[in-house]
Amino acid sequence: MNALRAENLVIGGGVVGLSVAFGLLQAGHKVHVLDGADRDLRASHGNFGLTWLQGKGARYAPYSRWTWSAVQQWPAFAEELAEISGQEVALEQPGGFEFFTDSDEHQTFAADLAAQAKTLGHDFTYQSCDGDTLRRNIPGIGPDVTGATYCAHDGHVNPLKLLHALRLSVQRLGGTIQTNATVKDLKRDGAFYRGILADQSQIAADRVFLCAGLGASDLAPQLGFRTIVRPQRGELLITERLETRLPFLSSTIRQVDEGGVQIGGTKAEVGPDDAETLPKMRELARHAVAIWPALAEVNILRSWGALRVVTPDGYPVYGRAPDGGDAFLVTCHSGVTLSPVHAKQLVAWFDDHKDAPNLEGFRDDRF
The missing domain is CATH 3.30.9.10 (D-Amino Acid Oxidase, subunit A, domain 2)
Structure with a gap:
């Protein structure tokens, strides 16, 4: 069976996945996003919409600093989203x-x-x-x-408008979003990754970014990740x-x-x-x-x-596949708050740039 090919495959079309796709596209990468079925359990469709710093990582410094960076970047990020998508996100x-x-x-x-x-x-x-x-x-x-x-420093947005703005921005930056595309199996196949969807179609990718929320509980172990998320x-x-x-x-x-x-x-x-x-x-x-x-x-x-x-300790996970391949796990609870850093800073880490953020406190192998 012939497989669709993608250079950068983002699995998950919620706020986290679309923020990651936004950053990859702005860095000049070609991106294909797989968005699951409407009936999937989606945090992006039911969250509270806060951009919140108060108490975040109070006893875990890496998370506090990461959240602090995010809330500082929110005004510029909201303005950029509005310019690209034409959709205000109602940030206050x-x-x-x-x-x-x-x-x-x-x-x-x-x-x-x-x-x-x-x-x-x-x-x-x-x-x-x-x-x-x-x-x-x-x-x-x-x-x-x-x-x-x-x-x-605390605030809020309209989370559905944020999700809409991210979708529009990804598309206008040249990304592709494939809907009703639930991945059932995911594995490394030599120099690339192969995913099998619920409809038995296949997709192959050079790099994979697993941002599937609760869907990562089944897919992450297939790539060797240790993190098990729970609802x-x-x-x-x-x-x-x-x-x-x-x-x-x-x-x-x-x-x-x-x-x-x-x-x-x-x-x-x-x-x-x-x-x-x-x-x-x-x-x-x-x-x-x-x-x-x-x-x-x-x-x-x-x-x-x-x-x-x-996640097991409540903090985000940013992990690279333990076999050293180009598969990444991105999962967290505060997807709205962290959207700016996911969109503007993670790509430097994915691409191994010298100015990449220090994410040692969020490694997958800490579990």
Whole structure:
């Protein structure tokens, strides 16, 4: 059977895969992207849309520095995407809050931010305050809130607009995106790599970039990678559009650019099950009303569940095939936050340039 040929094959058409493809194309490479079926479990279709630094890698310096680089690059990256694709991604970086209704949890998290500040230096700024101080500064915060932390570097985007902008940009830069293309088998075949798709068609490539999210759990071992990703379910709510803007952004409550309020923050180890549940929806609603009681009068329009991509230690993995071939594994949870560094910095590592980022802390063989 004749196989389609590609110089650089990106497996995965979500935010991570398209960001990698974007970078490869800008470096002058020819790129073919395989995007799976619509029914696949896709983190890119259900994430919260944060560009978040606060607490990321607080106790793991490589991740904190990598995230810091990403959030700094977001304004220029959003502008570049808009210029190429014509699609704004609704980036805002007003700073973000973590709200607490338990004072011990607040103090523990504040200690994490102090550790993060030691890693990142004076340019990283954060604040921590008690509930009364918070309510004086933001009237309307609920009485059950015992305190909060604030980081001026946090923000958010519209994740579906980001995904659309990346798709358009990849295509306008000359990349090819093949849809409904689920890879079932992947192996090294001499000097190139061969993939067999669900429809039994084949594709051969000089280099492979495995960015398939949860799909990497089956494909990564076929290339000798050690990382086994697992699904973690998060559930979300979205309200009707509000005429007024919320005076804050938090990691669990954010007002999207269209005006509705998105509420999230749950974590459940339930395997490949992305169904929403009534108990978690109640939990989310109670949490939101505890933070901002005015939301009790707002109608919820929709709820959904989505699966995060989680590595064994929660940090990204950037690995090269252990046999020394040209196959790479790129997987992480924070695909939206890290999109700029995936698009602008990883290609130097793929191409073995002298200015490649130091990714030793994210090696696949650390497991």
